[in-house]
Amino acid sequence: MSEAQTIGRRRPARELASLESNRRVRARYAADRRLQAYGIIAIGLAIGLLGILLASLIATGYPAFTQTKVNLEIYVDPAKVDPKDPAQGNFRAIVRDALVSNFPEATTDKQKTDLTKILTSDASYIVRDYVVRHPETVGQRVTLPIAVSDPFDQLYKGVIPKEVDALSWSQVEWFERLQNRGVVVAEGGRTNLKLDVYIDPARIESGPPPTGDFAAVARDSLQAYLPDVHDTLLFTMLADNAPDAIKQRLEADPSLIGKTVSIALPVSEPFEVLAKGGTPKVPNPRFTAAQIAAFDALAARGLVHATFNWELFFNADSRFPERAGLAGAIMGTFYMLIVCFALSFPIGIAAAVYLEEFAPKNRLTDLIEVNINNLAAVPSVVFGLLGLAVFLGFFGLPRSTPLVGGMVLSLVTLPTIIIATRAALKAVPPSIREAALGVGASKHQVMLHHVLPLAMPGILTGTIIGMAHALGETAPLLLIGMNAFIPSVESMGVLEPATTLPTQIFSWADSPERGFVSRTSAAILVLLGFLVVMNMVAIVLRHRFERKW
């Protein structure tokens, strides 16, 4: 282009790649990358935390998905069971005989009782239920898988060990302190503590033969080496024959009374092992040696096996973890969510439609709007108290029932549903309303034929979020007593006492038995599974609606 064609003074051409502009561009790209990196870090953190949660739940919970059982051959003794009325038999004795017959060495009642503790305390009911279903088995031998009791279940799964450490870490530490002072000496295959022992005249009579509390003298001398330890566990370090070493020394030389003398005192068995570099073990105090031996014998004969724990899903609650299941909680949750949905879905949509489409804009509707938003932020335990005071106290509805639980939870979910529905209604383009009005649709026709169907995916999403919220609610249910102990699902109903998954988790987490630890995690996994299923149903419903419209 020639100069002649330009009008006015020509502006100096700007460098597209000057040093300064290059620097600015680099800084901008760096800022872009930083922003991206923050996002990736945030997502990574969230996924990582979720992964840790799931991993720990699965790690704790997976043992609960199997149950250790013993295939027990049982002789249904006609002497103990009346074939005409099998439900009334002495099944406790039958189970006991069946188990003990495997172990002829058990003769006393105590030994037999100890052995039956291998099996669940519900074993007699398992056999009874089987015999009631199969009355022809009376007088015959049947082999039934009987769940073992919780300690043996945990033992078989390796959750609790057969042997435990004999020494606490503080005992080990005391011993190491003595070793560092050179007090611990090995002599002739035995480990001794070479202690300066003060032969207290107040404790020892000179004799002959010398008498008195030699054990106290031994304890005093050991205590003198570790004056800061105030724990009688310290004295377990001394062997039972340690006082004898002092006694023998005094018998040899009675003049030592009142003097301090160096005596080698033998250490007890666990410390002997420790001094030789081993880790001292003792049998797990939960079990007797006979029980362990019997259980090992059953396992060696191939009678013990771990099967998938269907009882976790089909049994109701039980005091014994090996028999406890979630069926009652699942049923209760199901009934409660049905009540909750039946109340909150229509009420929520009706309220949202009125507020969004029909309500005049005035102070009253403004107040209602603000309060609905506030309700969404109210802690659910407050709704529980409200339910307790109003539904139970004032209206006198039955306690612990899914009806009241669903009513309380619909209070929790209503604000969510109303807010989500209003947002979904707002998101429907006004051109659709105009189009419908333009062809002469009335207000309710616009609403029912066009706006609501278009808003339905959003409404469903909000409802599912609300129901998922309700599914996980615990506090309000505890207040209205929906943590009932439900040992059977047969009598359950909307108006019967019930428990729910979260309250079941709460109860189990509160139980001391070891088996409930894994069952709690397993129940949480089941609850999460239900949430995932609900969300998937929501997605499927959304897609279906979206295809249609």
Add this chain to the structure above:
Amino acid sequence: METNVEARPVIKVQAPAPVRDEMAQAAEQHEIKMTARDVNVYYGDKQALFDVSLDILDRSVTALIGPSGCGKSTFLRCLDRMNDVIEGCRVTGSITLDGQDVYAPQVDPVQLRARVGMVFQKPNPFPKSIFENVAYGPRIHGLIKTKADAEEVVVNSLTKAGLFEEVKDRLQESGTGLSGGQQQRLCIARAISVNPEVILMDEPCSALDPIATARIESLMDELKENYCIVIVTHSMQQAARVSQRTAFFHLGKLVEGDETAKIFTNPTDIRTQDYVTGRFG
């Protein structure tokens, strides 16, 4: 569909006197379909229309032109009471359809809109099938009882809207899958499916390309043989092409309303002249 027109009670009243003498000649050829007298529209405290008086003739196209915000769309929406749904909107004065006051308390806006159809600026078919889009209006007004009725109405309306040949094989597909021009013709088919007497079009071609615009314009030409059409447009060429009468709005006032040829060649008001010659607007 003809039977429906006759079944509807038409109250015959004497047409009000035309606003201006020039209109009298036109009124001799065409019956006056709608009249507006001293129409004022307020949105809350703000007044959008000032004393608008206009006659709209049957079986012709009336174009409303004017710069943005001059009130032409507001006036159009007064004709089928679409302003009713806008919060804080107030209309005074009188608007009649065949001599009946459309703002009379006993008039139901839903019934009115069955007689005064509307086509919007942006094509807005329902997110339903093409068939459902057209059949919806007649169904809610009880004009169709059977599936055969519905098919007849749908085919008739789509044919009149010049769309049937293009979509006859895919009536069950979604109306939103059509092209912009097809969607707008579908909206016109939807509007005429309830057998209205007046069709209001609010800038029906502003979202369309020139070819689709030309189709809609020729469609308007055909439709004006049977319907009274009022169209709001920003394009003066379009107004000149399709309309027989033109009304020029400015700042909420009706400046001039007359035959299109007169407005574009020999306007009375200087503002009209300035606008149509492109001095402002």
